[in-house]
Amino acid sequence: MKTTGAFLAGVVMVFCMAASGVAGDTIKVGLVDTYTGPATTFTNDVLDGFKLAVEKINAKGGVLGRKIEYVTRDDKFKPDIGLTMAKELILKENVDILMGTINSATALAVSDLCKKEKIPFLVTFSKSDKITGEKGHRYVFSMNENTEMVGRATATVLARKPYVKYWIAGDDYEYGHAIANGVFEHLKSMNPKVQLLGQSWWKVGETDFTPYITQILAAKPDFVIVATGGAGMVNFQKAAQSTGFHKRVPFYQHTAIELSTLMPQGPNAPEGVYGTANYLFYYPDTKENKAFADEFRKAYNRYPKSGALYGYLAAEFIAKSFEKAGKIDREKFIDAMEGMTLDSPVGKLEMRACDHQVLLPVFFGVTKKSPQYEFLVAGDIVSVPAKEYMPSCEEIVKARAR
Amino acid sequence: MKKTHVALFLLLAALCSLPLFLPRFYTYIAAIVLLTALLATSLNLAIGYGGIYQFHHAVFYGIGAYGTALMLTRTPMPAALGLLVGPLVSALLSLVMGVICIRLSKLYFGMLQISLGSLVWATVYRWYSFTGGDDGIHGIPLPDRIATPDGAYYYTLAVTALCFFAMHRIVGSPFGKTLQGIRDNPVRSSAIGVHVKAHQLVALVIAGLFGGVAGSLFVVVNNSVFPDMMFWTFSLEVLIMCLLGGMYTFFGPLAGASILVLLRVFVSVYTQYWSLLLGAILTLVIIFLPDGVLGYAVRRFRPGEGRRA
């Protein structure tokens, strides 16, 4: 018993003596994200895109005479660890701004925390539409697309196509259902002729899709919406390639045309798969995009994926908002960022004031082989600008009032 | 005995005064350590004192948390009721699962519990409209007094202390001693007329109840719940806390929980290979300190006390 007491007292003292971060003459940004496991293929891009922009900003003298410094914390894709790390960054490291995370549950929990602590939180990969939708508030901003946006944008393109009988399939978790429902519900409202023949849902991390594929083919739909996330993207495309699924029935996946999905498969990815993406390093073929991609490649020895854009946007918004605010004040920072537009590799982007969502264009395309690269790229690209698909401010206000 | 009481009182006093001189973040961590210690000790009732292979204890933690969260967000009931209902639901679940699994023993019991527990997890994970699915539930409203960081800490401290007191009494009671007897020799216990299965079932319900209390404390401290709380890998982590600290001492799990939580919060800042470090530490503990850190300390500094049983 006494040993326990002594032990605990010792432990408490040791950790009390840990130094805490002291806010100095810098702008401190805290990044809480998943740096362990398969998600790192995405989150490393966010960090590297952020770092690239920050280095440039700091080289030009920083923001309001201060350099931007950043600290990272790994949440291991677990929301309770993410919450703890966020608290550590806010309470111990005294960061000015918080950024992160790829896990939507973590993002929502941290968003709630930031609302209480009154510190701005920039979401950089989580795709839950609740973040800037019904659970949105003054202190949270999103740098990336969400499932509602993807659903609407995709529906506008699919509504113009001749397909009628749809099948929905995907990873059995919130993201999968949100994407699939987002696409189909909006599709139906734009094109009432479409019908849903049936649905198939498999566990997240499923490795063998053959039984699902044979079952879907037996039902003979015109088109399949496949709502896979993360690792499921490549797994499903591999299964499609082996069974020739994509040749028998056209299908769509969000991020099917992205580098993260196509590069690991090399020249063997399936052609003719429909998909959407928010960043492609080769499109649009503008000076800004080429410059960004070349700089990224020089610094990190790989092509940038969508995460790089989000990280870059976060850095740019942070810098420009503080400059506009004129001082290091969180409330003025938020006021400055609302409605701000800035230049990005994909053109001029606006941070919409009513919901704190970056208005990104969505690129809809089809996978095809490329003479230039070892991997497949997107072809027949249709660019859907934000104003064509975003939910209106009234709808957002209504959702948040619930 | 008196000396122990004084030591305990001093410890309690120290814990009460923490928020006065520690920065906010450490108070938060202290609250997490306390509730995790409660969770680990509740598991130890089943596994250390009962010898039951409770492989999926996290289910009761998670259900306690979700029960509380759902009561607080979806019903107009007063918070006090919500905080009570959560643990009661997990005790009930423990009873139901216990009745199904108790016919088996050892490894089979553990595996069946994992299967059933996984079904519970899968239900919570998929029932998006009711439980929030894999997004979890956030922004859970609490009464003002315990909504502040200090308030949450004191509430956690009070509840944890009470539960520890209760569990200590249970372990020392005739029931507790019989349970340990069953752990050491079920055949003999049965031969002298002890209803083995009934005792084990009661132990499981108690363990589930206190695990659920730990879950409700998580809601108070974090205002959120996640389905991850009842995933089988977390159950193994809680098991590790008991092992690390020492399964055959009452405060062993508390030591194990403290070490694990503190290490994770403060060391993972410096390295991304946290799993490697944890695995290595565990391996060393299993090989060299089979009775856990506290078990070793007790044997070394107080020989003759705290033998197995």
Added chain:
Amino acid sequence: MGWLANLVSTGTLSQVLVGLSRTTILFIVSSGLTLILGVLRIPNVAHGSLYMLGAFSAYTVISLLGGGLSGFLAALVIAPMIVAAFGFVLERGFFSYLYDREHLMLLLLTFSFALIIGDLVKIVWGSEYRSVTVPEFFQGSAEIFGLPIPYYNLFLLLIGPFIAVFLWLVINRTKMGKIARAAAVDAEMVSAVGINVGWVFAFTFVLGCFLAGLGGALIAPMVNISLGMDHSLIMEAFLIVIMGGLGNIWGALLGSLIFGLTQSLGILIWPQFGIVFPYLAVVVVLFFRPKGLLSSTW
């Protein structure tokens, strides 16, 4: 009664074939697990990590030797051997000193190894996804009853029985195998007869690891090779072993068949909740036969 119509259609036969091909990998991995559990009495939670190690090793072998058929077949032999060698080190270096400990301790020890191996894989191969292409020989699919079954799945379907027979031969016809079976039932007795039980245990553990690595190498062309693979399979493997009877190879085969078939047929019946069926099967089996379908060695 749409689901009944679905079940009796030609789709069913394709699903049965597909279910059988899934059985192969489930069987290979769970047979290794059940061997280790039956003979050494170790619930090897690290089995999933060894499977993942096998997949990554196969990726490296194929990258070095080229992606053709010969490279792939070489990977099927070399990758499991790498995992087996690793297992040998684990067994001789750690487990052999701890057999007198309780099962719970051994289980937690294997969990520690699972943590360590997981990070070792990250250190050696990094955290990006890896991918291995199906060798050209197996690319494409056959039309069976109007629906496509990939040639690779057919390959798995065919080698499954070979591996089962091979294992049976090793366990029942070789001297080492027979001694291992005896040791599973009564290790003390085997030792008393003068046989070095330590080597028997080492042999069994290494064989179990080889099988885990083989499972990983076989699944490599079908999936994204990534960290996290270890978690996905370990639960299913344990459930199959429990269903089939601890230490029973045929039990592992039976369990894998039930698991694979209930899943692929379940998808026909209820595509939205197909994943539930194998777990339901487990609960039903354990309810009626708590010790597993076939005899266990415990």
